[in-house]
Amino acid sequence: xKKLINEPADIVAEALLGIAAAHPELRVDHENKIVYRADAxxxxxxxxxxxxxxxxxxxxxxFVGPGMLDAACAGEVFTSPVPDxxxxxxxxxxxxxGVLHIVKNYTGDVMNFEMAxxxxxxxxxxxxxxxxxxxxxxxxxxxxTAGRRGVGVTVLVEKIAGAAATEGYDLARVxxxxxxxxxxxxxxxxxxxxxxxxAAGHPTFDLPDDEIEIGIGIHGEPGRRRxxxxxxxxxxxxxxxxxxxxxxxxxxxxxxxxxxxxxGTPLLELYIMYNEVATILAKSGVTVARSLVGxxxxxxEMAGCxxxxxxxxxxxxxxxxxxxxxxxxxxxx
Amino acid sequence: xxxxxxxxxxxxxERWIRAxxxxxxxxxxxxxxxxxxxxxxxxxxxxxxxxxxVLAKLDGGPPGGPAALLKQTGMTLVSxxxxxxxxxxxxxxxxxxxxxxxxxxxxxxxxxxxxxxxxEGIVARGKAEAGDKTMYDALAPAVDALDAAMGxxxxxxxxxxxxxxxxxxxxxxxxxxxxxxRASYLGERSxxxxxxxxxxAALLVAAAADTLG
Numbered sequence: 300x301k302k303l304i305n306e307p308a309d310i311v312a313e314a315l316l317g318i319a320a321a322h323p324e325l326r327v328d329h330e331n332k333i334v335y336r337a338d339a340x341x342x343x344x345x346x347x348x349x350x351x352x353x354x355x356x357x358x359x360x361x362f363v364g365p366g367m368l369d370a371a372c373a374g375e376v377f378t379s380p381v382p383d384x385x386x387x388x389x390x391x392x393x394x395x396x397g398v399l400h401i402v403k404n405y406t407g408d409v410m411n412f413e414m415a416x417x418x419x420x421x422x423x424x425x426x427x428x429x430x431x432x433x434x435x436x437x438x439x440x441x442x443x444t445a446g447r448r449g450v451g452v453t454v455l456v457e458k459i460a461g462a463a464a465t466e467g468y469d470l471a472r473v474x475x476x477x478x479x480x481x482x483x484x485x486x487x488x489x490x491x492x493x494x495x496x497x498a499a500g501h502p503t504f505d506l507p508d509d510e511i512e513i514g515i516g517i518h519g520e521p522g523r524r525r526x527x528x529x530x531x532x533x534x535x536x537x538x539x540x541x542x543x544x545x546x547x548x549x550x551x552x553x554x555x556x557x558x559x560x561x562x563g564t565p566l567l568e569l570y571i572m573y574n575e576v577a578t579i580l581a582k583s584g585v586t587v588a589r590s591l592v593g594x595x596x597x598x599x600e601m602a603g604c605x606x607x608x609x610x611x612x613x614x615x616x617x618x619x620x621x622x623x624x625x626x627x628x629x630x631x632x
Numbered sequence: 633x634x635x636x637x638x639x640x641x642x643x644x645x646e647r648w649i650r651a652x653x654x655x656x657x658x659x660x661x662x663x664x665x666x667x668x669x670x671x672x673x674x675x676x677x678x679x680x681x682x683x684x685x686v687l688a689k690l691d692g693g694p695p696g697g698p699a700a701l702l703k704q705t706g707m708t709l710v711s712x713x714x715x716x717x718x719x720x721x722x723x724x725x726x727x728x729x730x731x732x733x734x735x736x737x738x739x740x741x742x743x744x745x746x747x748x749x750x751x752e753g754i755v756a757r758g759k760a761e762a763g764d765k766t767m768y769d770a771l772a773p774a775v776d777a778l779d780a781a782m783g784x785x786x787x788x789x790x791x792x793x794x795x796x797x798x799x800x801x802x803x804x805x806x807x808x809x810x811x812x813x814r815a816s817y818l819g820e821r822s823x824x825x826x827x828x829x830x831x832x833a834a835l836l837v838a839a840a841a842d843t844l845g
Binding site for chain 2: 440443498501516521
């Protein structure tokens, strides 16, 4: 294993030191491993907190700032944060208008945020509402599994709900917008290579040079099936077919098309994938209203990509276009 | 040997927890390897980190009474492990603490009841059912075996029966199809792999048999 690290046990703490050094507009609580806005709490604004295992950067800490998250809790690599962290973050950023927890649907994340919300309700009286994202169509038989995973749509929820909170929406309306984004978004990912969890020191799964994994999760957990390596055109079909089969994306105000890199794939290839995705959408009668291309929710150094489509409407378009200033997404300010 | 009123005090509980910590440290690589096959390759390192934190708390002077000790262990695991295993093992010890009462010691039947309450806490938090290929598949047969063997005067033997049942439950997870946690995303491909959570849970029961009997 070759990685730009010192000791595997220090990875998260040292990355947070780097974030603090690189981004003076953010604050870092190193003890609780929380990244938060320097101007938190923002009085009267609904505060947004997310968090999860580390290794998905820029998600979540890279999305802290005006127009998006108020705080992000960093867990160990691929391990959810603990309730204490979420509680501490909730106290730090509550500006009196309540707090929205944005949680990806993974067993550990859901349990730890749930414990934090129970403790927050019992101890502090801060009003907390949780929204769980579960957009990954790769998971079939949701009744017999932990359910669909929260993946690419999480980035879009954080941006759009963040804009809603900035516009002055109250907690119930911010949560409603977040749920609407989750309900109108679908994702599917694939891997060319495995990732290596630093503490484990070897690849999480073996993927032969001539095979790819379709339906991968963001922790290297396997997907629907393994197939022979194929050209981008065919890979795009394999990702788009289940997404388009799951929800009707035609009509309305079009879609936001998001091609995400898994961490180890160059932008050059992501744009090739975006071109294929756009071609398929045009053939399927789906209008693209907005696009996003790049590594935004990654899986360490895994090579591969995911595609997320989100049904847009006038309100979501306005909130998506609203100014945002974070290390990972920045426009309009 | 021991009669039903023999007391399990904080020192005994501490021995159990230390033995579990040692077993986790010893099996850290195995747990991570099993998790790498059907999960995300971190069960060993996460649990080892948590139990190290638990030991540090114990070294700083354990609190008085079994309940306080169990509560401290549960809170430390919740705060230091993360993931599902932190919430589930944390909930297990917290529920045990809630049932153990405030006395200086609990009797053997009280311990068995606390153990069952801990396992019920895991079910409440994780919503697992028997056969879902989780830690519950090792713990459920263990508490059943313990209760079944409690009537006699051989607590050691009852704990050994519980440990054997946990080990058998752990082994029986191999052919199962995972229906909870990250392994569930594998579907059919989860078949043929021993569940890492059931494996660490069997270590917990084995540690009890080694220290409490």
